[in-house]
Amino acid sequence: MSREDTNSIKYILEEMDPAEKVEFERMMASNPDLRIEVESMRRMNGKLDNLPDLDPPKHLTDSILSVAADQANRRQSFKSGYFLSAAVVILGLTTGSLILQGTFDENSDSGIEAATFSSFGSGMSQNEVTRTLNIQPWVDRQDVLRLNGFESLSSPKLINEAGNTMNKLRPVGKYPASELFGRPVQLTGNNR
Amino acid sequence: MRLNKSKNIPDSYDQMKDRELVALYRENEDQLAFKELMNRHQAKVYSYIFSMVHNREVTNDVFQETFTKVITKMDDTYNEQGKWIAWVMRIAHNATIDHIRKQKRFVDVKGSYDDDSKTDFYDRLPDEDAVAQDEKLELDESTSELLRHISDLPEEQRTVVMLRHYYEMPFKEIADLTDVSINTALGRMRYALINLRKMFDEELEKQPNSV
Numbered sequence: 001m002s003r004e005d006t007n008s009i010k011y012i013l014e015e016m017d018p019a020e021k022v023e024f025e026r027m028m029a030s031n032p033d034l035r036i037e038v039e040s041m042r043r044m045n046g047k048l049d050n051l052p053d054l055d056p057p058k059h060l061t062d063s064i065l066s067v068a069a070d071q072a073n074r075r076q077s078f079k080s081g082y083f084l085s086a087a088v089v090i091l092g093l094t095t096g097s098l099i100l101q102g103t104f105d106e107n108s109d110s111g112i113e114a115a116t117f118s119s120f121g122s123g124m125s126q127n128e129v130t131r132t133l134n135i136q137p138w139v140d141r142q143d144v145l146r147l148n149g150f151e152s153l154s155s156p157k158l159i160n161e162a163g164n165t166m167n168k169l170r171p172v173g174k175y176p177a178s179e180l181f182g183r184p185v186q187l188t189g190n191n192r
Numbered sequence: 193m194r195l196n197k198s199k200n201i202p203d204s205y206d207q208m209k210d211r212e213l214v215a216l217y218r219e220n221e222d223q224l225a226f227k228e229l230m231n232r233h234q235a236k237v238y239s240y241i242f243s244m245v246h247n248r249e250v251t252n253d254v255f256q257e258t259f260t261k262v263i264t265k266m267d268d269t270y271n272e273q274g275k276w277i278a279w280v281m282r283i284a285h286n287a288t289i290d291h292i293r294k295q296k297r298f299v300d301v302k303g304s305y306d307d308d309s310k311t312d313f314y315d316r317l318p319d320e321d322a323v324a325q326d327e328k329l330e331l332d333e334s335t336s337e338l339l340r341h342i343s344d345l346p347e348e349q350r351t352v353v354m355l356r357h358y359y360e361m362p363f364k365e366i367a368d369l370t371d372v373s374i375n376t377a378l379g380r381m382r383y384a385l386i387n388l389r390k391m392f393d394e395e396l397e398k399q400p401n402s403v
Binding site for chain 1: 217218221222223226227230234235236238239242243251252255256259260263264267331334335338339342353356357358362363375378379381382385386388389392
């Protein structure tokens with residue numbers, strides 16, 4: 001189909017740009033047949049305005065809205081599950097990170113206190129142990145860990161657990177077993 | 193035509209653009225936003241389908257199929273850059289054409305091309321449902337006649353007429369939707385109007401009072 005054939009349709013449906021429109025109107029002015037064709041098509045196109053708008057039955061729209069609601073609910077559930085999963089992953093990562101950090105601290109100089117006390121009576125927090133025992137750890141110039149305060153122990157259970165802890169540490173020099181809490185020890189997990 | 197506004201839909205939704213309502217439905221699961229979209233467009237989509245298949249039952253089926261696809265595919269295939277209703281119309285158009293093709297599929301005759309109407313046998317084959325076009329509809333005589341003539345148009349021409357009428361779709365969009373050039377879409381519109389004029393003229397000649 002040539003452009004000339006479709007120009008009348010473009011004209012009546014206002015699909016022409018201004019320049020095309022001016023040119024087409026100039027052609028119509030000099031061509032009576034073209035004017036008749038355009039007028040005929042305009043009249044026919046005008047009849048299409050009588051086409052009715054039909055409404056879908058209510059039961060049909062209700063049914064579609066119900067499908068839309070189901071889909072929205074499914075999406076909501078999916079999102080909830082997604083956020084729950086994300087929360088679990090974040091919690092897991094955070095916990096793992098803290099555990100790793102704790103392990104690192106146990107192996108560092110600054111974690112001497114924690115390393116020493118965490119092996120005491122399970123179920124007791126570090127603060128509780130510190131408060132109960134009043135033990136003061138310190139490191140001398142030869143990197144020897146010294147713990148003061150064991151003399152205040154009175155509970156056999158605590159004495160036993162403190163002894164187990166001291167046995168895990170390497171003694172500096174030779175000391176009799178009776179001087180378990182009085183001997184100097186070297187921090188075995190030192191990262192140096 | 194806009195339907196009566198639902199009492200549940202907030203007034204502010206009236207002012208929103210389609211894409212804003214789509215975003216509310218997609219991102220916030222706002223069912224009232226979807227209801228507003230339906231409210232705006234359902235009559236035109238339904239009318240378009242009916243004008244193509246001419247049967248209430250089939251129109252209901254195709255309409256339901258269209259909106260079920262709209263709901264389930266909106267997350268995956270609708271790009272918010274495009275007009276939502278153009279996307280919906282593409283689905284409605286494809287579902288309608290699928291139905292029409294299914295109706296014609298089992299006719300085993302050789303198509304012959306008619307130069308006058310620019311159609312082949314398949315295009316001229318009337319839809320089975322067309323005869324029942326005004327069933328259950330209370331339409332005046334001239335509207336019934338118009339619908340009857342439109343139903344006699346070849347499918348391609350009818351499609352262009354309806355997309356243009358119900359959606360005032362630019363021919364660029366009609367061409368995209370129907371996979372043809374703009375010039376072909378314009379040509380189909382022109383032949384549709386010429387054919388309709390012929391049909392009305394023939395109808396007029398058949399009337400006893402006509403000269």
